[in-house]
Amino acid sequence: MSVDEQSRPPRVKRLPREVRERQILDAAVRVFSQHGYHNASMDEISEVAGVSKPMIYAYLGHKEDLFAACIRREAGLLMEAIAASVQADLPPDMQLWHGLRAFFHFVATQRESWRVLHRQAISQGGPFSDELLAMRTRAITLVDALLVRYATARGLDDAATSSTEAHAAALVGAGESLADWWLDHPEIPEKTVASWLMNLVWMGLGNLVNGTVWTPTPE
Amino acid sequence: MSVDEQSRPPRVKRLPREVRERQILDAAVRVFSQHGYHNASMDEISEVAGVSKPMIYAYLGHKEDLFAACIRREAGLLMEAIAASVQADLPPDMQLWHGLRAFFHFVATQRESWRVLHRQAISQGGPFSDELLAMRTRAITLVDALLVRYATARGLDDAATSSTEAHAAALVGAGESLADWWLDHPEIPEKTVASWLMNLVWMGLGNLVNGTVWTPTPE
DNA sequence: TCCGAAGCCTACTTGCTAGTAGGTATGGCG
DNA sequence: CGCCATACCTACTAGCAAGTAGGCTTCGGA
Incomplete structure (x- = not known):
């Protein structure tokens, strides 16, 4: 169903933007590669990345933008x-x-x-x-x-x-x-x-x- | 947005099942090839095929089945x-x-x-x-x-x-x-x-x- | 002429998920 | 200390599209 626990980044707080962006992109690549664009949900990506969904939107924009990135x-x-x-x-x-x-x-x-x-x-x-x-x-x-x-x-x-x-x-x-x-x-x-x-x-x-x-x- | 009018089969009534199945498959191939699996809607397929949506479900089953067909x-x-x-x-x-x-x-x-x-x-x-x-x-x-x-x-x-x-x-x-x-x-x-x-x-x-x-x- | 089956439709429910509103901590800096 | 920006969250809404309930005609046969 979802990605391995062990490789998920521990929920750390208040990291600088660049770091979070990297984590989100890493997560997105994993999830997109596993489920495909449409079957990948922003919720799962946010979960894998260890951040909440609005962070993704704030940093990388909409789903299309994220994928393009x-x-x-x-x-x-x-x-x-x-x-x-x-x-x-x-x-x-x-x-x-x-x-x-x-x-x-x-x-x-x-x-x-x-x-x-x-x-x-x-x-x-x-x-x-x-x-x-x-x-x-x-x-x-x-x-x-x-x-x-x-x-x-x-x-x-x-x-x-x-x-x-x-x-x-x-x-x-x-x-x-x-x-x-x-x-x-x-x-x-x-x-x-x-x-x-x-x-x-x-x-x-x-x-x-x-x-x-x-x-x-x-x- | 949608497929050419002219090639859409005219809305004829009460055709035998095989014919309708062919029409539906033809339509599905067109729509799937244009929009991809996920972006293709059963509504559009039914429209292009010239039948109503429940016909598709009755004859070819769910979206996955239709695609597989x-x-x-x-x-x-x-x-x-x-x-x-x-x-x-x-x-x-x-x-x-x-x-x-x-x-x-x-x-x-x-x-x-x-x-x-x-x-x-x-x-x-x-x-x-x-x-x-x-x-x-x-x-x-x-x-x-x-x-x-x-x-x-x-x-x-x-x-x-x-x-x-x-x-x-x-x-x-x-x-x-x-x-x-x-x-x-x-x-x-x-x-x-x-x-x-x-x-x-x-x-x-x-x-x-x-x-x-x-x-x-x-x- | 009655009956069942086959063909067909309109109009709905329902679930999922993209996207957002509106907030709370925390750290730096004057 | 007090202000603001940055980092971050918990809920929600909104809308699309899959799938269905229930019924209405037409045809062929008994």
């Missing part, structure tokens, strides 16, 4: 984690590799953040999804840039470059899906999963650039 | 469409190819069905997602079987076979994501999109089986 914070953390792992002077394949590893690492260590980002945010067709969709688009664009750099470095042909954005979208989706799959198979090391995806996408693209493409046998 | 019907249609396109005696790559084309064709022609399947069902953490998650798992298993057949036909090594399920998960996710991307780029022909994905995954896998893998340069 969660998304923004968690998405920011994810993007930061990825950005921190990537050095701009490395070749594109190594950049992608490090980015992927950071991504999977984030998923493994911040499950609840990941759930709220992946499952909840997209499905709510409101003002939220914009926030999240924008983030996702940013990720796709980033990957796209890598692919373009890669294709340009090799002998590119027009067909290949026009499709990098689609490939980036496919990669991001594959990463999300693979991350979910991985959550059910925790025995696989993170490095292994990352390398699977790396190979799948990067080498598939490599062939495409080389002109070694698969074509259906005529019917 | 939608999922089951639409998922069934999708799986049927894919199954119908695949001939079991073809080689695995051709099977995958035809399956992918059927999938993208479905997404293009049944947008609302796709939306309700992809966006809504998974995110609702209730009894529904089970229904849908099972479907998705079935799809992954199906693809996995193809990959295994393929890997076995070539010289397989253990590492490659142990990872086919993960690759299947990645492919399914890539397909979903690419489908979404494609909805925003309708100028691309279906065949092209399908071939991108086909190449990306199939040839990536091909390299993996051959032992031509990407590895990070030592740091």
